[in-house]
Amino acid sequence: MEVTRALARFIVGHDRRELPESVRHEAARSFLNWMGCAVGACRHETVERALAALAEFSGPGHATVLGRGERLDAMLAALVNGASSHVFDFDDTHLKTVIHPSGPVASAILALAEKMPVRGDAFLHAFVLGVEAECRIGNAVYPEHYDTGWHITATAGVFGAAAAAGRLLGLSEQQMVWALGIAATQSSGLREMFGTMAKPMHPGFAARNGMLAALLAARDFTSSNRGIEAPRGFAHVLSTAFKPGEITARLGETWEISLNTYKPYACGIVEHPAIDGCIQLRNEHGLKPADVESIALGVHPLALELTGRKAPRTGLEGKFSVYHSTAVAVIHGAAGEAQYGDALVRDPEVIALRERVSAAVEPGIHEDQVRIRMQLRDGRTLERFVEHAVGSLGKPMSDADLEAKFRGQVEGILARPQAGALARLCWDIGRLEDAGEVARASVPARAVRNPRPTIAGERR
């Protein structure tokens, strides 16, 4: 089966009038959430260091560094904004594949939309098609591909960026086949980088590399016609299993973006059930840290595999520690960016409680579930089974939740009225005359009184 060609044909041929309204709305939710992530992290040292290293290589200032205002060429802007949007691990999640879909796609096409005229409806359509491409490719190789050690957001994301950018560039079917092939041969990103600055670069690389694939293909730069399915193509080289039907079946009838979810907490999604349950118990019983003797978590295996750090040393490492996350949930009743600062990870009270948290795999438990047994010092035992963590498909964040999250994220970067205006533009992205307007609207109109400090608190 010609998988790459079938996908290319769909991407270039789909009529945007056939996009259901619910899909458009979910795309706007995804876009708003992505924008909040990118703006919220724009002063983080990961972004600062990337800009310090790379800005001097920038071409003409086609596009905006979100939340900051420096202008970079569109490829470099895509890279930096893609990185910014993933720094806090607070972006969206396609739960079937653990892909964070918006980063690679939105970062690529928003930068492109500042370089060339792109109407909002075309932008939203390309965004949905890009997410569709990357998530279907992810579905076709998940979980074996991920289990091999690939960061699927990066490896599948490059296809999404190529598809979306290629659609905006008006590629022919053959050019789109080539673009997907050039994406395939750049597909990279190792899970080994989790917990380091290199991880958030992955969606940035995917965005830039996917855009580059589309730009080359637009000039009839050739690649394989079977970049995805050939014996030495993406699927067989980067995965031990491949289900091509996941890419080609019911194209245009189902939409992967409808399965997108948003994180209420600024850490790995597999920790969310534990945080959710601990915040519930804390609030219901008015718990203080000193009340808690021990906490035993029954979790899905991935929670230990991905977030099993017993003794994190930095805020970034704290995001990969279900022990730290559980401790701050009890102490602060929250798990936002503030709970993942370096100082808090080293705080004696947090460390003391963290060391009283244990976690073990509980057979049969799902990824968005947890069983919590909290032993109190007064002799009581509290139990909580979380059926669906907040933010999961079974208990999605509402539009109001998402906007509140957005406002919390951009606080300290944008003054409140501007944050509201930016949120409105994101909700309206599909109706704008000029999609690139949103990027420029993310630049602070004036200095904010209490700028958010660099999270890790190191030299700037």
Place this chain on the structure above:
Amino acid sequence: MEVTRALARFIVGHDRRELPESVRHEAARSFLNWMGCAVGACRHETVERALAALAEFSGPGHATVLGRGERLDAMLAALVNGASSHVFDFDDTHLKTVIHPSGPVASAILALAEKMPVRGDAFLHAFVLGVEAECRIGNAVYPEHYDTGWHITATAGVFGAAAAAGRLLGLSEQQMVWALGIAATQSSGLREMFGTMAKPMHPGFAARNGMLAALLAARDFTSSNRGIEAPRGFAHVLSTAFKPGEITARLGETWEISLNTYKPYACGIVEHPAIDGCIQLRNEHGLKPADVESIALGVHPLALELTGRKAPRTGLEGKFSVYHSTAVAVIHGAAGEAQYGDALVRDPEVIALRERVSAAVEPGIHEDQVRIRMQLRDGRTLERFVEHAVGSLGKPMSDADLEAKFRGQVEGILARPQAGALARLCWDIGRLEDAGEVARASVPARAVRNPRPTIAGERR
């Protein structure tokens, strides 16, 4: 074992005075050969299309597009020059791994040497260290990694570029560890792209991505400390076997660049024994195509796997056809770029002879060997066993051969006196005050009277 750290420590700590003279000389040979390849292909449509797509994204004109003179930012120049140097498949080969070592490394650091002051001795040293890093990493995963479908020139090359650029940037040991990690997470490039324009982009991507890794690390941008050897690092994710000792044993005592070879023919190295033997028989017996009834080749399995195209349709595909290569060797007594033009691949005389060539795996035969049985129409049978093809380690090209190859490559781009001057600069690269001078010396001082046509002959 801390493989990544051991390699990083070696790269940042090695004293260039300990580089044997023979190693320096081999490095100059490699550099000259690489330069000839890059200049020779600089007007090829692959380069034209890449520039058409990407030049408008270029930052300040730090560095030269070799043989042409456009100036691009150093990262983009590294990408374009790396691609140019591989377009004709005429670059160097580390036979143990089939890595083409110079492309990723030289393309990165020559562009860097135009952006910052780099003395020739430091340049040559960094070049040798970069080649050492990529080839040792290649040795550690070859052949399993290659057999999986990875284009090892790209996947290992990114480490070489990071190592060499990082050495010139003066990275600390820890920064070099990070640079190798950022390289690891960008490692990509599929053999599926062979025979398309995407293939020569691979060393270009490796050069640019490796340089970017070093630039980020210089700003303390973190990555894994075990990017190569961790369970989810490069070696285990991209290969089914890993021999870490190949990276760490006898560092500074042996030099992989000493094992580098150069192609006398403009096609896949596994075809060279057949070409060499057929040219010998042709010249010894004064053969004309019409004299030949049939040619039967006994070859190494890779010759069929890599160059088994029975009916190539383009010059590029012709490079991957041992049948075409054998035919032109008999007809023209040569296998240079001229023998891989689109027109020649479609020439009836070439097709007629090509169809009389057969090839089969001969057990026990090595990659640089072939057994040729040529049946003539007059009833005679000619046999030739090629023990070592010209250009192999057993029968290396001399310095004079290399310079003749260089002059043939740059003919049509540079006038003869300038070609000579550029060759001298390449031989002297280790003694120049300013290594970047070589790049500028590759730009035609005046229009050449008979510019080489675009090989594929398509629209420009």
